Amino acid sequence: MLTKMIPEIGHFALIIALLMALVQAVVPLAGAATRRPLWMAYGRPMAVGQFVFIGIAYACLTASYMLDDFSVANVANNSNSMLPWYYKFSAVWGNHEGSVLLWSLMLAGWGLMASLCSRNLPRDMVARVIGVLGVIGSGFLLFVLITSNPFSRLLPNVPQDGADLNPLLQDFGLVVHPPMLYMGYVGFSVVFAFAIAALLGGRLDAAWTRWARPWTNIAWAFLTVGIALGSWWAYYELGWGGWWFWDPVENASLLPWLAGTALIHSLAVTEKRGSFKSWTVLLAIATFSLSLMGTFLVRSGVLTSVHAFANDPARGFFILMLLAITVTLSLLLFALRAPKVSHKVGFNWLSRDSLLLINNIVLVIMTVTILLGTLYPLILDALGLGKISVGPPYFNTLFVPLAIVMSLFMGLGPIARWKQMPGRELYSRVWLSGVAALVLGALIPVFYGPEWNAQVMLGMMLALWIVLPLLRDIVVKARSAKTFGRGLKKFSLAHWGMVLGHLGIAVTMVGVAVVSNGNIERSVRMAPGDSAEMAGYTFTMQEFTERRGPNYLADTAVIRVERENGSSFMMRPEKRLYLATGMPLTQVALRAGFTRDLYVAMGEDLGDGSWAIRLQYKPLVRWLWLGGLLMAAGGLLAVADKRYRRAPKRRRGVASDTASSQEASG
Structure with missing residues (x-):
């Protein structure tokens, strides 16, 4: 009897989770606004309760799949009695309703971790962060219960067997790719919550960036692994041998990754120098908004893809409204609060600050380029102006030159000084690495392959240009100590994370250049x-x-x-x-x-x-996926830096320019 009631138990648990999310959204924010500690204290228990009850609902849906309960429409449409148990387990998120429930579970999990790992932060800041996450969680739980209930029944006409899971999804890739991707998407909600909390509290100082940086790195690392796994899955599962198709759904994951990459570097500058404050907040809003937009594209029915689950216009409209409300209110709050934040931190055009700013601008241009190419055909179709296809020629023509420009500045940024740097000193640090990159980049393709290729040569040169100045900088600074080993210990984990991340970019570039031209x-x-x-x-x-x-x-x-x-x-x-x-x-x-x-x-x-x-x-x-793993490892290594385990202190000013450059992971 109890097994027959499992779907009802899951549905009831979702309703309780929604009520808790609403309390989490309202009471802590009201408490922070009225300075009532008791109200602010409601945030943590509500975050715990929301996670527990969504977890119960998810366990109930999983049990329905494992027990072949075809009275549940979601199970009947996406499973079959002959389906192996491990594919039944992954089929839970291999459809629209289950994937949104997994999204909500992960969102609650991130909120739980944010509440548990923020005990050393100011009480009002924590209340605002948890409250904002409660608002987001309420929106998604309403979406699940109103338009995407995974526990809808087919009573009394229960089918004898299920329709089966899409064969393309009966693969190990489905087991690992979507959860990693969702962890990245949802993880940026914590960074978004910190940004909104900072705006609400008028606290756009360097402190909030230190609190937000670990969450940004973790979310970015998950998203990096998720994208790499998606590329690997498409490579071996679709049978074409390609690893990136510029599919709109693939682009939907790349957009927040590019914005998140810019955000990581901007957070480093804001924490280190106190500049880019407004720019950093805007990037945090944009990154999470792009994550929501990816959800809209995949689940609105506007795309036809193996990744796209939904075809109900009501679902698409609900997510579009959620996206519109999030973006509008966030930008309105930004417009009201950001101009009041002033800082007098200047820097020379030749400095790490300016180089990181240029790289950020290039990353934003890359994001806008892909966004336009992805949305333009959809907008024309929605307006009844005809159907067009924007394919690889458009993206390759615009994206590749921008990637080359970004690579050139990546070789300079990590070894430049903050605030200002004489051109002669920068030249002395990079000229040997530049010559070595040119020579080795031209010679390696000659010895590696049967024929010389200009594209492979360019890829090798850019990859070496990214890596060699970093290695040279590490060797020079380590040798300045009494022993080389002691010199290496001077570098923080955040610095090694930055090195590993840039090395991952270089490895990926080599892989792209060689496989694209040597296949x-x-x-x-x-x-x-x-x-x-x-x-x-x-x-x-x-x-x-x-x-x-x-x-x-x-x-x-x-x-x-x-x-x-x-x-x-x-x-x-x-x-x-x-x-x-x-x-x-x-x-x-x-x-x-x-x-x-x-x-x-x-x-x-x-x-x-x-x-x-x-x-x-x-x-x-x-090497494509090895580079992605190296990048993700770099992001996680930066999180392990001891600075993020210390209780943060409110600083009266910004960091000194004379602090060692290796302390920043940007």
């Missing part, structure tokens, strides 16, 4: 006994076999691959037919390596005992 592809017709050669490898078709999986039938090609040195290995690509939906799906065979991937995909059955086979050789493709 080799052949489409061949193969029957048992046929062979094909590519990039020094010989592919020989051994046989075709059939097998049955838990919920699909598969035709498997058994291919023997021989290297030039005589060693060999087997690859087994598949063409699957999923029984519940009748949908075919290509399952590629990958031979991964640090320097290259071999990629084999089955096409169509040509009817005479042969199949169309696509062979691809992808040099350094793994």
